[in-house]
Amino acid sequence: MNHKEYLFRLQDLYNRVPNKFEKEIFWYICKKYQDFIKKRITTKNCTKEEIIKHLIDKGLMSMSIDKTTKEEKLPDDRTVRSAVRKLMKNGLPILSTSTIAGYYICDNTTEIEQPYNENKKRALKLLAMQKSFDKMSGFVSGQISIDEINLDTEDEED
Numbered sequence: 001m002n003h004k005e006y007l008f009r010l011q012d013l014y015n016r017v018p019n020k021f022e023k024e025i026f027w028y029i030c031k032k033y034q035d036f037i038k039k040r041i042t043t044k045n046c047t048k049e050e051i052i053k054h055l056i057d058k059g060l061m062s063m064s065i066d067k068t069t070k071e072e073k074l075p076d077d078r079t080v081r082s083a084v085r086k087l088m089k090n091g092l093p094i095l096s097t098s099t100i101a102g103y104y105i106c107d108n109t110t111e112i113e114q115p116y117n118e119n120k121k122r123a124l125k126l127l128a129m130q131k132s133f134d135k136m137s138g139f140v141s142g143q144i145s146i147d148e149i150n151l152d153t154e155d156e157e158d
Contacts, residue, residue: 001107001108003037003107006107007030007034007037010030010033010093010105011030013026013092014026014027014030017087017092019083020060021055021060021079021083022083022086022087024054024055024058024060025051025055025080025083025084025087026087026092026094028046028050028051028054028055029046029051029094029103029104029105030105032044032045032046032050032104032105033104033105033107043104044104044105045100045101045102045103045104046102046103046104047101047102048077048080048081048102048103049074049077050102051080051102051103052074052075052077052080053074055080056074056075061075061079062075063075064076084096084103093105093106093107094106095111095112095115096115097114097115097118098118099114135148135149
């Protein structure tokens, strides 16, 4: 892969992000990636905490006050997670996995496999649960008899 060309492609994507908050998040994740490929840092991932601190520095978020200690603390990360999810859903090459903390720019299709498989497994479990709701509804409404409820099935670990 030609990293210089890929950085230009990322720049083009950055220029197309309309929301300032999301744009700044994408910029920060890209900056970590650039520092990684230029060997300034040893990992290309950045944590939600790092992103939040950057957004605070840029005036896009502010510290919050702990209600019990009255001390300043970092704000909740839900808005960052939501913004990153939106960027990912729009096809920006941001990844996160269960084994690596934070987010990072992917630059090859092999990197996509792990989060893809993790999400697929999660989705299949959700669909299996959805099917069980149909059974529950049938039982509660009297449309399924006790004999149709199978309690001998093995449950997968979560």
